[in-house]
Amino acid sequence: DIQMTQSPSVLSASVGDRVTLSCKASQNINKNLDWYQQKLGEAPKLLIYFTNNLQTGIPSRFSGSGSGTDYTLTISSLQPEDVATYFCFQYNSGWTFGGGTKLELK
Amino acid sequence: EVQLVESGGGLVKPGSSLKLSCVASGFTFSSYGMHWIRQAPKKGLEWIALIYYDSSNKYYADSVKGRFTISRDNSKNTLYLEMNSLRSEDTAMYYCAKFDWELGFDYWGQGVMVTVSS
Numbered sequence: 001d002i003q004m005t006q007s008p009s010v011l012s013a014s015v016g017d018r019v020t021l022s023c024k025a026s027q028n029i030n031k032n033l034d035w036y037q038q039k040l041g042e043a044p045k046l047l048i049y050f051t052n053n054l055q056t057g058i059p060s061r062f063s064g065s066g067s068g069t070d071y072t073l074t075i076s077s078l079q080p081e082d083v084a085t086y087f088c089f090q091y092n093s094g095w096t097f098g099g100g101t102k103l104e105l106k
Numbered sequence: 107e108v109q110l111v112e113s114g115g116g117l118v119k120p121g122s123s124l125k126l127s128c129v130a131s132g133f134t135f136s137s138y139g140m141h142w143i144r145q146a147p148k149k150g151l152e153w154i155a156l157i158y159y160d161s162s163n164k165y166y167a168d169s170v171k172g173r174f175t176i177s178r179d180n181s182k183n184t185l186y187l188e189m190n191s192l193r194s195e196d197t198a199m200y201y202c203a204k205f206d207w208e209l210g211f212d213y214w215g216q217g218v219m220v221t222v223s224s
Contacts, residue, residue: 001168034210034211036151036211038151043201043214043215043216043217044151044201044211044214045214046209046210046211046212049208049209049210049212050208050210055209055212085150087150087151089151089153089210089211091210094165095141095153095156095165096153097143097150097151097152097153098150099150100150100151
């Protein structure tokens with residue numbers, strides 16, 4: 001089974017900061033990776049699909065990159081409404097979520 | 107507008123059974139694979155089951171294999187999750203989600219809570 005490891009588990013940043021969240025797979029997942037945002041008390045929401053494609057309606061400050069085993073979600077300028085937990089998800093072999101990164105305001 | 111509405115959750119004792127439903131609307135339900143995903147209190151997301159659009163294939167996480175059964179009725183636009191031999195560790199919010207191979211989980215239900223406790 002493919003394991004997905006996200007880091008850091010908690011990230012504190014200030015409004016306007018550039019923020020980078022990491023997701024590492026235990027084996028090559030061929031860019032078959034999505035990112036989801038979950039705000040407190042809500043269902044998750046799709047942000048990025050197939051590594052670097054922005055879902056409709058998602059602000060352009062969000063972007064994704066990566067290949068092989070290493071993937072990144074970047075927020076170019078953190079906004080207060082971005083406070084949430086972010087999960088990566090691989091569907092290359094089986095289906096596995098990462099443990100999540102909780103993003104807080106400093 | 108796409109909607110996924112789960113129901114059937116509740117408080118049950120260990121060893122009990124429960125059947126969740128997810129009613130879909132706003133898209134051609136019979137054309138898409140559907141998944142169940144759960145989230146234990148204050149924990150991360152756990153994928154638990156997939157059913158293909160035509161029920162031809164079903165896949166389960168090891169944690170629920172042999173105890174849970176995913177099914178669907180395309181005539182009723184409804185997805186099901188039958189849960190048997192429930193354990194305390196099955197306590198979670200259960201979400202159904204529509205999966206598009208080009209987009210990922212593009213729509214989620216609001217979730218239904220299952221609590222397994224004596």
